[in-house]
Ligand code: BES
C-alpha cells in the first residue's frame with residue numbers, strides 16, 4: 001500500500017459540506033439521499049460521505065473504513081480521500097489512513113472464491129507536510145502490524161501451536177533485528193514456573209516462553225509487554241460448554257498483540273528499550289491435565305489453589321509477570337483475553353484498563369482515545385480483593401463471587417506484582433475486541449488486533465512528553 005498527497009485517483013471519497021449539498025442537490029434528491037451515511041455516484045467514480053459533527057478519532061477511522069468497505073471490490077487501483085483536521089497534530093491523517101487500509105483486511109486463506117481487491121494507493125486530498133507524512137507513516141506501520149496480529153489470531157488451532165509462536169518470533173526477530181530467547185519446559189521447570197507449566201501439561205506441544213528485545217541506541221525508558229498466548233483454551237478439565245469454546249483460538253490475542261507492538265515500535269524506531277514476553281500454552285484435556293483442587297507453587301513462591309482450570313490465563317501470566325519484573329522495567333503492561341466477565345461488562349468493543357496507579361491509568365486512557373480503540377478504566381476495590389482468598393493456599397485462581405470477574409482477575413495478577421512495580425504496571429483485558437464475529441467499524445469478522453494501537457499511541461505520546469522536557 002502507498003499513501004500520497006494531492007494527486008489524481010481512480011475514485012474519490014468526498015466529505016459532504018454545504019457547498020456540495022447545493023451543487024449536488026438534484027442528484028441527492030434523485031438518490032433520496034438525506035445527508036446521512038454515504039451516497040454512491042458510480043457513474044462519476046465518487047462516493048459522498050457525511051461525517052458526524054462530533055467527530056472523534058475512533059469515529060473518523062471507522063467512518064472512512066465504512067466508505068472504503070463499500071467500494072473495495074470495485075475495479076479501482078487508487079482512491080482519493082478528502083481530509084479533515086480534528087487536531088493540531090498528525091492524528092487525523094493517521095486516523096483516516098488507518099481506517100482506509102484496515103478496511104481492506106480479510107482472512108480468506110481457506111476460501112476458494114476470493115473477491116479481488118485492487119486498491120494499492122491512497123491519495124489524501126491535502127497539501128503534504130512533515131506532520132502529515134509522519135501521520136501517514138504511522139498509519140502504514142500500524143495497519144501492517146495489525147494485519148500481522150490478525151493473521152496470527154485468525155489462524156486455526158490445529159495449525160497455530162506453541163511452535164508457531166516460536167517460528168513467528170524467529171522470523172520477526174530476523175526481519176527487525178531483535179534479540180530473541182525461547183525457553184521450553186526444561187527451563188520453565190528450572191525457574192519454578194509451575195503455574196505456567198500446569199496449564200500446558202495436557203498439551204501435545206511443549207510450552208514456550210518467548211522473549212524478544214528491541215534495543216535502540218539511546219533508550220529513554222525500559223518498557224516490558226507481556227502477552228497471554230493460549231493457542232487454544234478448551235477450559236481444561238473444567239471444560240467449556242461447546243458454544244463457549246468456539247472462538248477460543250483467539251485466546252492467543254494478547255501474545256499476538258505483543259508481537260505486533262514490538263514490530264511496530266522497532267519500525268517506528270521509537271526511543272524505548274522494548275521487551276515482548278509471550279507465554280504460549282494450550283489448555284487441553286488428557287490424563288496429564290492439571291486438575292481443579294490442585295495447589296501450585298508459582299515462580300514468585302505464592303501458592304495457588306486451582307478451583308477452575310478454565311481460569312488458566314492468570315496462571316500463565318503470574319509466572320510471566322514474575323519473569324518480566326526481573327528485567328526491572330520502568331513500565332510494565334500485560335495484555336490478555338482474560339475474562340468473559342469483561343466482555344459482559346463492557347461489551348465486545350471495549351478493552352479494560354486496570355492497575356494500582358490511577359495517574360498511569362488516566363494517562364493511558366487519554367492516549368487510547370487518540371488511537372481509535374475503545375477502552376475503559378475498571379477500578380480495583382478492596383472488597384473485591386478479598387474474594388480471591390483461599391482456605392488452603394495463599395490465593396485462589398477464581399473468585400468466590402459471581403460478580404466483578406474482570407476485576408478479580410486483575411487483582412489476582414496484582415498479587416504477583418512486587419511492591420516496587422505496583423505503580424508501574426497496567427493490565428489490559430482485551431477479551432472483547434480481540435475477536436468479534438461481526439464486521440464492525442474498521443475491523444472485519446474475527447480478529448481485531450486489540451491493544452496494538454493503544455499501546456503504540458501511548459508510546460508516541462510518552463516520547464513526545466519526554467522530548468518536551
Ligand atoms: N479465555 C477465557 C476468557 C474469555 C472468554 C476470552 C470469552 C474471550 C471471550 C478465560 O481463560 C476464561 O475462561 N476465563 C473464565 C474465568 C472463570 C473460570 C473464573 C471466564 O471468564 O469465564
Ligand code: ZN
Pocket residue numbers: 233235309310311312313
Ligand atoms: Zn479459560
Ligand code: ZN
Pocket residue numbers: 230233251310312313337338
Ligand atoms: Zn483463556
